[in-house]
Amino acid sequence: MKLLVCIKQIPDMESQFKPDESGSWFEESGLVYRMNEYDDYAVEQAVLLKEQLGGEPDLTVLSIGPDRVVEIIKKALAIGCDRGVHIHDPAVAHKDPWQIASLIANFAKEQHYDLIFTGMQSQDRGSAQVGVMAAEQLGYASATTLVGFTYHEGLITGLCELEGGLKGIVKLRTPALVTCQSGLNTPRYPALPNILKAKKKEIRTIPASDLSRAAALTATTRIFKPEKKGSGIILEGDTSTLADRVINLIRENTTLLR
């Protein structure tokens, strides 16, 4: 059995963002990068499946981007992926979801994976398009936003998260692609011996231009800080004064604490 997990490196979402010189993406220098949160769950689920099947499946981790994305490929290898693929593309931030899906699909087509895992979306762009579009290009069945996953002899039973605490139960057969929501499992931290072992695992680098030259279907024309629309007040100062002010505000604006 062959498994693939696709991961993305994103900046810490608590960062202060500002537009870069192009005006259509944010300034990347000075930002701290890590694995997209949803992809942590995708990697964990792929490793759990490999373990469930006695270690038999061959599990590849793939990431697209500049040199720095090798860091998260190494993390996934330390968690339990067998081999890494780095689709080298310094300009990935300026590619649209269709182009990124085309890179994944064109790579995966030759490899005949049984099951592909992705996060349900990225935290920076959050389009939630790439996984499903890659599945559509491959002609794979796909299910999205999974908070439950079981696998038995080619049959996947997934719990899709809907709104208001409701979940949908779906069944699909391999070959398939599933997108993973947070809470699906409990992602592990890589253990030190596994970090050392991972250093010996192969990471293959493929230039993006070798895989796909698909044209973009959408283009970002501008990135900007949204105007503040909030009409609330902002309180700053020392903690005890702030506590007094908050209590007064609660008294003035609610029926409480009187």
Next chain:
Amino acid sequence: MKTLLIGESREGRLLNATYELFGASEKLKSEPILFLAGTEAGLPSYAGTLYLADAKKYGEYNPDLHKNMILQVVEKENPDYVVFLHSSYGRDLAPRIAASLRIGQVSEVVDIVDGTFELTCCNARMHRSVRVSTPRAVVTIQPGAFSPIRPGGTPLIQAMQTDALSSIEFAGYEPAGPEQIDLGKAGIIISAGRGIGTKENTALIWNLARILGGEVGASRPVVDAGWIEHSRQIGSTGQTVSPELYIACGISGAIQHLAGIKNSGYIVAINKDRDAPIGEIADALVVADVTQFLPALTERVTKP
């Protein structure tokens, strides 16, 4: 211009958010037509053409069958835009339509200005303007971003059919667990976000809730981390609340969380970052470390 709107029903009832699609259609200066997988018992108040897929036969969720029927409508009507809600249903189905038609998709749109789409990114800290390069486009709109419009009237129903095969079986809904705590009627809610830092620090939240006679809520990351039980999650995928007082502790304010608290009476947010998106909805934003501020606030409440 023409928009094909993709409505939604859940457990036999039309979702009210369907009317927000008409708001988006107006912003696109287009004539709307509607596709809905639903039943005749849950029809929208709208006098135009409704392409109705019988949910009893085709399910309220079945991406392959719904895709096939939507593509039939696209073929017949040739709409300029196909517009979904950015909901679990729309997020799942929209990229399938965009990929089948090889047209551009813009996701979680919050505004439309002269045919350019405005999207949020980086947890709403930045926005992007995006143009679609193909003549037609698939659009998903952020729930709550467009004012709902109820066109009124009775739809002209065109019953949809398909004999397409489905690669995915929808086996029904799993309801929220019986352990569910109903926060919907709570008058005071103290809610914990990632900024609380550790599981141990949630004691500060429980303590303040006890003293104020309120309930404890949580944002998604706190629930995922196992710091507070799942049944207390507030937001679009958890509970929707409307307390008289909502105190958000270390919650940055993802749109899914804001959707669940927007009907609160008075919102106090405590956050280290004065630019945190929670500031968009809070009546008062306290710029402070929650682990320092909460003990001070609790002390003032106990010893006025």
